[in-house]
Amino acid sequence: MPQNTPQPAPRGHLKVVVIGGGQAGLATGFYLRRAGLTPGEDFVILDSAAEPGGAWAHMWPTLRTFSPTQHSSLPGWMMPAWTGDNGYPPGAHVVDYLTRYEQRYQLAVQRPVRVRAVERDRGALVVRTDKGDWTADHVISATGTWSRPFVPTYPGPFAGQQAHTAQYRRAADFAGQRVLIVGGGNSAAQILAEVSTVADTTWVTQREPRFLPDDVDGRALFEIATARRRAHDTGTTSAGVAGLGDIVMVYSVRQARDRGVLHARRMFTGLDADGVHWADGSRLSVDAIIWCTGFRPALSHLTPLALRGTDGLIPTEETQALKEPRLHLVGYGDWTGPASATLIGVGRTARDLVKSLT
Incomplete structure (x- = not known):
């Protein structure tokens, strides 16, 4: 489906700027559009990659999702079925789905646009990029973690x-x-x-x-993460994934x-x-x-706002930054929403985020 939505001009003022065009940014864009905001006029999604697909476009070809397609979908449109490998699709299938998803909802993703910094300026937030600046009432950071691989430090000179x-x-x-x-x-x-x-x-x-038991997949992890978050909010306890496996x-x-x-x-x-x-x-x-030691949140573009805590993360209430209420973060993991770094989990977080804005 062709993408014929308006293209915003740099230095325009928008209601919302979303930074990141992967699964978290697309899910957020879906709910912004459903709330009545027009892509390219009221909000824009900026993505540093030249092509759609988010982190999935850079993962190794044989990687499989952790859940079948019916449980690996973004809001609004289910991922087309994958019949091989017991229904667990490869990364290329996910990239195709995300590409068609942003076209289906005409989300007007701007790429490649590299965000250099987010700064405060006279009651608004300014998003400074290599293609010019945008100002916005709200900024949603959805840059994920793939660009910040983590390798622990061990003593010794390995030559291999x-x-x-x-x-x-x-x-x-x-x-x-x-x-x-x-x-x-x-x-x-x-x-x-x-x-x-x-x-x-x-x-x-x-x-x-x-x-995990053979008959349990990523759906269970999502439900466990949700139960753990509810327990935290109510002051009770939850076994989390420790009682089941990872x-x-x-x-x-x-x-x-x-x-x-x-x-x-x-x-x-x-x-x-x-x-x-x-x-x-x-x-x-x-x-x-x-x-295979994981990743860290890609948050360097938010450095000028001086929001990080001692653990390197930005303290939030749900997705909202405590020290900068015009900033929201989505898709980085449980600290920005239960299972929000997963295809199945990010939709719920994006829905609640947009509801708080509109």
């Missing part, structure tokens, strides 16, 4: 190949090597599952990995379990030129390390 989840593309790049997979989440389990078919792999984690047993991970490779060692204490070592004196020689 190192890659983060963000750089990983295919198992064949590690064929015949001794590979260390670091991290206890879904990305680590899926990368381990495929790299272990062509390489000698060792898996290390901070604690014993916790696997790693979704998609088909490739179940295959890895059947091959006997889902066994993890505890974290090492240091690196040397060709491997890692532990406090008990044991060591392991490896050719490559893949760091």
Whole structure:
């Protein structure tokens, strides 16, 4: 469907500027439009990427979502069904869905536009970009985390190949090597599952990995996150995901379990030129390390507002920044809404955010 919506001119004043055109930005744009705001006139979505798809456009091709398509959809339009791999679609299917989603709702995403800073100016917020400035009554930051991969620091000069989840593309790049997979989440389990078919792999984690039952997927994680948030709001307690597990047993991970490779060692204490070592004196020689150690929120554009707390995050009430009520944050994880970093979870957070504005 062609995208024939008006294109806003730089230095215009809008009701809302959304920074980020991935799943969180699109879900927010859907609810802004449903609330009666016109894309390109009342609000604009700015995206630094040249093409649609958000972080999904940069993930490795064999990555699978953690839920089937009917439970991996943004508001308004269900993701088209994926019949292979027990219904768990690959990243390319998600990219196609997000591309068609923004076209379907004519969200007028502006790209590539790189936001340099958000600043205060005479009762409004100014969004400064490489394509000019926008001012707005409200700014919604939805930049996610993919652009800020995190690698922990360990003493020692490892000379081998190192890659983060963000750089990983295919198992064949590690064929015949001794590979260390670091991290206890879904990305680590899926990368381990495929790299272990062509390489000698060792898996290390901070604690014993916790696997969901085979018949449980990302839907359960979303409901658990929601229950945990409700418990926090009411002053009660919730078991959270600890009582169930964290790693979704998609088909490739179940295959890895059947091959006997889902066994993890505890974290090492240091690196040397060709491997890692532990406090008990044991060591392991490896050719490559893949760091599946997560990401940090991409918030540098908000630095001029001086909002960060001691933990590096911006204190919020729901999605609203406590020290700057004209700023909202969505899609960064549970601190900005239960499961808001997921396809299924971000819709609820975006709905509540827009409702608070209109």
